[in-house]
Amino acid sequence: MANVKFMNPFVEAAAEVLAKEAGATVERGTLSLQKSSMTSDQITVLLSLVGQVQGVVLYGLSIETALKLVSKMMGQEFTEFDNLAQSGVAELGNVITGCATVKLSKEGFDAEISPPTLVQGEGIQISTLDFPRIVVQLKTEMGDITVHLALRESPPGSESGKNYVPIAIQMK
Amino acid sequence: MTKVLVVDDAEFLRVRITKMLAGEGYEVNEAENGARALEMYQQIKPDVVLMDITMPEMDGLTALKTIRGIDPNARIIMLTALGQESVVMEAVKAGAKDFVVKPYDSDRVLQAISKAIK
Numbered sequence: 001m002a003n004v005k006f007m008n009p010f011v012e013a014a015a016e017v018l019a020k021e022a023g024a025t026v027e028r029g030t031l032s033l034q035k036s037s038m039t040s041d042q043i044t045v046l047l048s049l050v051g052q053v054q055g056v057v058l059y060g061l062s063i064e065t066a067l068k069l070v071s072k073m074m075g076q077e078f079t080e081f082d083n084l085a086q087s088g089v090a091e092l093g094n095v096i097t098g099c100a101t102v103k104l105s106k107e108g109f110d111a112e113i114s115p116p117t118l119v120q121g122e123g124i125q126i127s128t129l130d131f132p133r134i135v136v137q138l139k140t141e142m143g144d145i146t147v148h149l150a151l152r153e154s155p156p157g158s159e160s161g162k163n164y165v166p167i168a169i170q171m172k
Numbered sequence: 173m174t175k176v177l178v179v180d181d182a183e184f185l186r187v188r189i190t191k192m193l194a195g196e197g198y199e200v201n202e203a204e205n206g207a208r209a210l211e212m213y214q215q216i217k218p219d220v221v222l223m224d225i226t227m228p229e230m231d232g233l234t235a236l237k238t239i240r241g242i243d244p245n246a247r248i249i250m251l252t253a254l255g256q257e258s259v260v261m262e263a264v265k266a267g268a269k270d271f272v273v274k275p276y277d278s279d280r281v282l283q284a285i286s287k288a289i290k
Contacts (some may be wrong), residue, residue, distance in 0.1 A: 021275050074188055087184035094182075095275050098253040113253075115181075115226065 006053060006151045007031075007134050009103035010096070014138055014147065017096045022072035022142065029137030029144065037127035037170075038135075038148060042066075043081075044119040044126065045093030046167070051111030053104055055151035055165035056128060059093045065143030072142070081120070090116040109153070125170040173199045174289060175216060179209040179232065180224040180251060185276070189222065192278050198285075206235030213239050213246070220288050221248045222272075222281070225259050233263055240267045247288040251276070 015026040041060030048056050061069075063081045070088035071078045078085045094116045101111050119126070128150040138145045150165045176198045180186045183204070190200045201216055203209040206223075207230040213221065221239065225232040232250060239246045250263045250271040260271045270284040 017275060070184070074184070074191075084184055084187060087182050091182045091184050094253065098274065 004134055005107075006104065006109075006149055007136060009100040009107070010057065010147055010149060011136060011138065013099035013103060014096050014145070017092070017099055018069075018138075018140060021092065021095070022069045024069070024072070024140040024142055027139045029139045031137075032135045033132050034135050034148075035130070035132045037125040037168075038133070040119055040122060040124040040126055041146065042120070042122050043089060044124075045090055046117045046119060046126075047093060047097045048114040048167075049097075049101065049111040049151060050114075051109070052154050053109040053111045053151055054154050055131070055149070056167050057093075057097055057100075057151070058126065058133075058148040059096070060146040060148070061089070062143055065140075065145065068142035086118055086120070090118045119169065121171075125168075127168045127170070129166045129168060131165045173197065174220065174285070175199045175201070175218040176285065177201050177203060177209060177212055177216065177218040177221045179203045179206065179221060179227070179235065181205055181227040182224070185224075185251075185274075189276065189281065192281070193285075196282060206230030206232055206238075209235050210238055214242070219247065220285050221246065222251055222285075223248050223268075224251045225263070226253065233259060233266070236263055236268055237266050249284045249288055 018024040042063045043061050043066050045059040066089045067078045070085045097113050131150050133148045133150045136147050178186050178189050181204050186202045193200045203212050205227045223232040236248050247269050250268045252260050252271050253274050269288045272280050272284050
């Protein structure tokens with residue numbers, strides 16, 4: 001079962017990292033629990049966690065928002081979502097998740113994260129199969145970022161990460 | 173001119189650090205993984221290496237140990253994500269001069285380089 005106690009570390013981490021990296025102010029928007037497949041935003045950054053908390057984290061955003069963020073982060077204008085911009089958005093997901101895992105660790109849940117995967121293209125079906133996701137909208141002056149958390153506390157003895165939350169990606 | 177080798181698989185971070193260091197007057201070269209860093213270290217003999225930890229082909233810790241095996245005086249600063257404290261401790265034991273935690277603060281990177289080349 002998805003665990004809502006894992007949400008706050010990610011919201012706090014996103015607020016801290018976006019403020020530091022892009023000078024953005026984050027306001028928490030709507031919160032929901034979803035079980036059906038999600039339809040991708042224009043850009044989705046996906047990372048896995050393994051350890052005492054395990055599962056997947058997805059960050060969805062528009063290309064426009066991504067370009068504004070990476071422009072701020074690099075200090076130069078990006079008008080195309082090229083390799084460098086893609087790398088920047090993936091790294092942003094990586095740093096937010098890394099920061100969240102430190103917060104989780106302070107609450108007694110150690111976890112390691114995978115390198116980020118970037119999925120580009122609207123309408124791609126991303127499913128965590130029967131595992132529900134906590135979905136929280138983060139509102140910034142550069143646009144919204146939707147965070148999907150499909151995380152659970154690892155059962156005793158499964159800290160090696162063998163029992164992770166499944167994910168399926170179906171192209172249009 | 174002080175030569176710095178920036179090693180990170182994330183192109184965005186490499187380019188951003190390179191831009192910042194070049195603006196401060198450093199000569200900067202980039203490598204996208206530990207294996208490439210090893211090749212470039214022997215070619216350009218940098219004064220300082222900024223080395224990410226998690227990279228494909230050869231990770232930063234292995235590259236650190238390999239480079240220090242070739243050149244025991246190599247000055248290597250680890251670039252680390254939050255939550256990698258145990259790897260950082262191993263890197264420091266293996267001879268890393270310092271470490272900088274992501275997200276990078278430019279002043280902290282510059283301070284670590286200045287300290288390493290003193």
